[in-house]
Amino acid sequence: MKKTGSQILLECLMLEGVDTVFGYPGGTVINIYDDLLDYPIRHILTRHEQAAVHAADGYARATGKVGVVIATSGPGATNTVTGIATAYMDSVPMVVITGQVPTPLIGNDAFQEADIVGITRPITKHNYLVKDIKDLARILKQAFYIARTGRPGPVLVDLPKDIQLASTRFAYPDSVSLRGYKPTYSGNVRQVEKAVRMILAARKPVVYVGGGVTASEASSELMDFVQQIQAPVVTTLMGMSAFPRRHPLALGMLGMHGTYSANMAVTNSDLLIAVGARFDDRVTGKVASFAPHAKIIHIDIDPTSIKKNVRVDLPIVGQVKDVLVKINKELQAHAETTAELPGMTVAWREEIGEWTRTHPVTYKNSETVIKPQYVIEKIRELTDDDAIIVTEVGQHQMWTAQFFQFSQPRTFLTSGGLGTMGFGLPAALGAQVACPDRQVIDVSGDGSFQMNSQELATLVQYQLPVKIAILNNNYLGMVRQWQELFFRRRYSQTPMELPIDFVKLAEAYGATGLTAARPEEVEGVIRKALQTPGPVLMEFKIDREENVMPMVPAGAAINEMVLAS
Numbered sequence: 001m002k003k004t005g006s007q008i009l010l011e012c013l014m015l016e017g018v019d020t021v022f023g024y025p026g027g028t029v030i031n032i033y034d035d036l037l038d039y040p041i042r043h044i045l046t047r048h049e050q051a052a053v054h055a056a057d058g059y060a061r062a063t064g065k066v067g068v069v070i071a072t073s074g075p076g077a078t079n080t081v082t083g084i085a086t087a088y089m090d091s092v093p094m095v096v097i098t099g100q101v102p103t104p105l106i107g108n109d110a111f112q113e114a115d116i117v118g119i120t121r122p123i124t125k126h127n128y129l130v131k132d133i134k135d136l137a138r139i140l141k142q143a144f145y146i147a148r149t150g151r152p153g154p155v156l157v158d159l160p161k162d163i164q165l166a167s168t169r170f171a172y173p174d175s176v177s178l179r180g181y182k183p184t185y186s187g188n189v190r191q192v193e194k195a196v197r198m199i200l201a202a203r204k205p206v207v208y209v210g211g212g213v214t215a216s217e218a219s220s221e222l223m224d225f226v227q228q229i230q231a232p233v234v235t236t237l238m239g240m241s242a243f244p245r246r247h248p249l250a251l252g253m254l255g256m257h258g259t260y261s262a263n264m265a266v267t268n269s270d271l272l273i274a275v276g277a278r279f280d281d282r283v284t285g286k287v288a289s290f291a292p293h294a295k296i297i298h299i300d301i302d303p304t305s306i307k308k309n310v311r312v313d314l315p316i317v318g319q320v321k322d323v324l325v326k327i328n329k330e331l332q333a334h335a336e337t338t339a340e341l342p343g344m345t346v347a348w349r350e351e352i353g354e355w356t357r358t359h360p361v362t363y364k365n366s367e368t369v370i371k372p373q374y375v376i377e378k379i380r381e382l383t384d385d386d387a388i389i390v391t392e393v394g395q396h397q398m399w400t401a402q403f404f405q406f407s408q409p410r411t412f413l414t415s416g417g418l419g420t421m422g423f424g425l426p427a428a429l430g431a432q433v434a435c436p437d438r439q440v441i442d443v444s445g446d447g448s449f450q451m452n453s454q455e456l457a458t459l460v461q462y463q464l465p466v467k468i469a470i471l472n473n474n475y476l477g478m479v480r481q482w483q484e485l486f487f488r489r490r491y492s493q494t495p496m497e498l499p500i501d502f503v504k505l506a507e508a509y510g511a512t513g514l515t516a517a518r519p520e521e522v523e524g525v526i527r528k529a530l531q532t533p534g535p536v537l538m539e540f541k542i543d544r545e546e547n548v549m550p551m552v553p554a555g556a557a558i559n560e561m562v563l564a565s
């Protein structure tokens with residue numbers, strides 16, 4: 001039986017197990033939307049295509065599944081670019097379907113035409129322009145395969161309108177074989193053996209954890225590894241929830257706003273074991289001074305990430321889960337020596353413990369103004385560490401990373417690599433769709449929130465009970481902090497002085513709005529929000545010039561921290 005291109009698209013989504021898509025209709029995808037009514041696929045209508053991609057991103061991060069987006073051609077397609085780049089930088093599996101003008105019109109500057117394949121080539125794992133209806137099923141099979149395998153990432157499929165209308169016999173391929181794309185999953189056994197020898201010889205080891213641990217569902221293997229070798233653990237922003245923060249060996253985040261003990265441990269280590277991390281510049285600071293005394297083992301599924309930014313003494317290409325399983329097995333084969341390792345590194349752990357005691361991540365509380373860190377701590381306390389926390393980008397993001405103390409994988413969703421303001425609200429929306437029985441909270445700044453605040457309408461339409469906590473200092477806070485510390489307090493274009501009534505804004509969309517202006521009001525507002533059905537916006541009027549500390553200045557080594565402002 002023949003099917004049209006739009007029907008083939010939807011049949012393929014069904015066969016890939018897609019239950020939800022996010023999108024926004026338009027002329028070149030109107031046939032897809034018409035046929036969508038005949039399929040049991042839930043569609044979430046966002047108020048902007050960028051938000052649709054961020055929502056699919058949040059859905060994917062919360063579940064590990066491939067997020068799916070549909071957008072029309074021209075401005076609809078170009079509006080997806082920021083979301084696609086965000087997913088690409090953070091290795092989020094996603095398939096974006098864009099409409100395109102009919103193939104005879106491509107290149108003629110037709111109405112709502114844009115070369116979205118060319119535009120997104122640097123920010124996708126791969127992309128396709130479908131030119132023949134007979135290729136569509138194969139292309140979609142490949143798109144999902146590429147998105148979810150190897151180092152995950154976004155794939156774009158550009159689907160001209162005439163291809164959607166054309167028809168052919170539908171046959172979905174059973175498998176995918178791409179000659180130029182063969183991800184390495186199995187870590188080399190000889191490299192694993194070398195790694196274990198290096199680990200057993202180390203006296204100041206540090207385990208450096210990135211988002212690859214979460215992507216490969218390897219948190220339990222990581223815990224087994226760390227428990228065996230009793231090495232301290234530092235995490236990237238993306239690896240934050242992969243290892244429980246309150247574990248005795250957890251030192252927290254390293255890098256620009258990392259903890260003193262994490263940065264000092266890396267700087268003084270003799271062996272750095274990087275697990276699913278890519279040595280981002282926010283982590284390394286001045287590369288020449290990064291882990292200067294350490295040999296480096298780098299475990300990553302993406303061979304292009306290894307030796308890209310720092311020297312590596314032992315690379316292991318493979319899926320993090322597979323490599324950790326092999327390392328744990330090899331450690332057990334040397335059980336006698338492994339058992340002695342904690343005793344041989346006890347002095348190292350005591351030294352780190354002293355750094356933690358003398359320079360904890362802390363803040364000065366106040367009885368008169370709300371401190372943002374206090375809000376984060378109260379949210380954690382009142383949600384019993386069981387919520388999925390999403391953030392925008394800025395000071396609030398760093399305070400969340402420093403003070404929430406995550407304990408479960410896939411509970412901290414944030415834009416790491418691209419640092420996308422406006423990510424949080426739509427990503428929280430997507431996470432709530434994916435996890436309807438979990439509490440989802442978006443921690444936001446007043447600046448970031450206003451970049452996609454229209455998605456309050458989406459929350460209300462679908463009655464998604466996301467709770468939003470706006471830490472309102474009426475500034476673009478992180479830029480203001482830099483201006484204070486390095487530009488003599490010349491606050492150029494960072495004050496957000498127009499007083500926005502966020503409670504009225506929430507109510508205008510049909511949501512509940514709450515506000516707190518004094519410390520004693522914070523707990524009551526959070527409790528009321530958590531008890532209120534549907535979406536709730538909480539505004540906390542915080543200390544306007546509170547800074548995120550510690551902080552590593554641009555160009556400095558990570559042990560050259562500014563500890564207080």
